[in-house]
Amino acid sequence: NAGVTQTPKFQVLKTGQSMTLQCAQDMNHEYMSWYRQDPGMGLRLIHYSVGAGITDQGEVPNGYNVSRSTTEDFPLRLLSAAPSQTSVYFCASSTRRGSTEAFFGQGTRLTVV
Amino acid sequence: ILNVEQSPQSLHVQEGDSTNFTCSFPSSNFYALHWYRWETAKSPEALFVMTLNGDEKKKGRISATLNTKEGYSYLYIKGSQPEDSATYLCAFKEGGTSYGKLTFGQGTILTVHP
Numbered sequence: 001n002a003g004v005t006q007t008p009k010f011q012v013l014k015t016g017q018s019m020t021l022q023c024a025q026d027m028n029h030e031y032m033s034w035y036r037q038d039p040g041m042g043l044r045l046i047h048y049s050v051g052a053g054i055t056d057q058g059e060v061p062n063g064y065n066v067s068r069s070t071t072e073d074f075p076l077r078l079l080s081a082a083p084s085q086t087s088v089y090f091c092a093s094s095t096r097r098g099s100t101e102a103f104f105g106q107g108t109r110l111t112v113v
Numbered sequence: 114i115l116n117v118e119q120s121p122q123s124l125h126v127q128e129g130d131s132t133n134f135t136c137s138f139p140s141s142n143f144y145a146l147h148w149y150r151w152e153t154a155k156s157p158e159a160l161f162v163m164t165l166n167g168d169e170k171k172k173g174r175i176s177a178t179l180n181t182k183e184g185y186s187y188l189y190i191k192g193s194q195p196e197d198s199a200t201y202l203c204a205f206k207e208g209g210t211s212y213g214k215l216t217f218g219q220g221t222i223l224t225v226h227p
Binding site for chain 1: 122144145149212216217219220
């Protein structure tokens with residue numbers, strides 16, 4: 001079972017560069033989300049989607065863009081990387097209801113220099 | 114922004130000790146409370162999802178309780194082992210139309226010393 005597949009695992013960017021973090025799930029989950037994890041701050045929600053064609057902002061959306069053209073895929077785009085975006089990023093998926101567990105990707109450790 | 118707090122932030126125990134930590138969350142508009150275990154260099158994995166006041170869940174040596182009226186949940190580990198060392202995250206799911214959206218606490222880092 002693939003579950004949630006997130007790539008790449010590591011990335012170093014220069015300030016101002018753009019990149020896309022890929023996330024795909026094969027569980028037919030309606031809800032997908034992106035989090036960033038910084039020391040002492042837990043997981044903070046960047047963007048989320050409740051289905052294909054529907055996305056919304058989370059707690060820390062600035063500097064990030066998302067789209068959801070299919071149920072399976074939910075890529076996260078960094079438009080112009082900044083050192084403040086150095087973090088560990090996780091993609092997650094779940095059913096819409098939230099009464100069942102979320103499944104997480106392997107994480108992406110991003111460094112912006 | 115919903116306030117979900119976990120305490121303590123970190124905990125060091127000896128192998129064989131029992132331990133517990135707390136997650137506090139809003140007592141209104143409750144839908145579900147999740148617990149996740151997150152080992153270094155891995156991704157978080159679900160331990161429990163609890164939806165009813167008074168819920169108690171158990172998985173091996175780990176158990177959790179839920180009090181939605183006062184807005185807290187406890188996670189207990191009996192007879193801690195070094196392999197229990199991890200960050201334990203709780204996440205609050207609000208009722209209404211917030212769908213699968215979870216608000217996470219900052220986590221409790223548990224280190225079990227042999």
